[in-house]
Amino acid sequence: MKFNFIDFLSSQKKEKYWENIEKVISKDNFVPSKELIFAAFDNFDFDNLKLVIIGQDPYPTNNNADGLAFSTNNLKTPTSLKNIFLEIKNSYPNSTFLTNNLSAWKNQGVLLLNTILTTEENKTLSHKNIGWEIFNINLLKKLILIKPNTLFLTMGKDAFDFIKKLNVNEDLIFKTPHPSPLSCWRGFIGSNVFKKINDKLKQLGKKEIDWSTK
Numbered sequence: 001m002k003f004n005f006i007d008f009l010s011s012q013k014k015e016k017y018w019e020n021i022e023k024v025i026s027k028d029n030f031v032p033s034k035e036l037i038f039a040a041f042d043n044f045d046f047d048n049l050k051l052v053i054i055g056q057d058p059y060p061t062n063n064n065a066d067g068l069a070f071s072t073n074n075l076k077t078p079t080s081l082k083n084i085f086l087e088i089k090n091s092y093p094n095s096t097f098l099t100n101n102l103s104a105w106k107n108q109g110v111l112l113l114n115t116i117l118t119t120e121e122n123k124t125l126s127h128k129n130i131g132w133e134i135f136n137i138n139l140l141k142k143l144i145l146i147k148p149n150t151l152f153l154t155m156g157k158d159a160f161d162f163i164k165k166l167n168v169n170e171d172l173i174f175k176t177p178h179p180s181p182l183s184c185w186r187g188f189i190g191s192n193v194f195k196k197i198n199d200k201l202k203q204l205g206k207k208e209i210d211w212s213t214k
Contacts, residue, residue, distance in 0.1 A: 003147075050150070076100075
């Protein structure tokens with residue numbers, strides 16, 4: 001069975017909860033821009049899905065949010081992403097980060113998923129509970145059925161609590177504190193989580209992820 005995102009989106013638009021999402025995104029005061037809301041899924045090769053990285057909601061500033069969790073087209077690296085790059089360097093010293101856009105990961109089967117796909121500009125979590133959580137739970141349930149060996153990276157309690165709503169084998173979940181400056185030194189830095197993910201992929205007979213950005 002193959003997963004078709006366009007078909008999935010069409011099915012969700014018929015659900016009652018979608019009315020609330022539609023009402024909110026009919027305005028223009030949110031990020032990312034309308035054409036980037038589903039950027040994480042655009043041209044994504046679901047046949048090659050290896051890992052889902054769970055984020056919370058988009059960067060609240062318009063010049064940062066690009067539709068991929070933790071990713072940005074901005075030249076200035078957000079602090080959480082800076083710490084992610086630092087932790088990757090701990091395991092892979094030769095990694096290079098030429099851009100803050102994480103499409104290179106997406107192209108290798110990493111789904112960079114914010115549990116809430118939009119937020120009001122300059123207001124973090126303002127679109128919490130409008131329906132995106134239902135959308136993403138429905139999406140992940142389908143993906144797990146089709147790709148049961150999909151790995152999950154949850155950075156922070158909110159991401160882990162979200163995944164607990166799904167029936168995922170614990171040995172497929174990689175859990176760390178959030179990479180934000182407030183919590184990164186409480187177990188994120190030094191976790192070797194990106195190497196552990198590659199070790200697991202190798203064990204599953206899948207190609208490892210090159211964490212460099214290009």
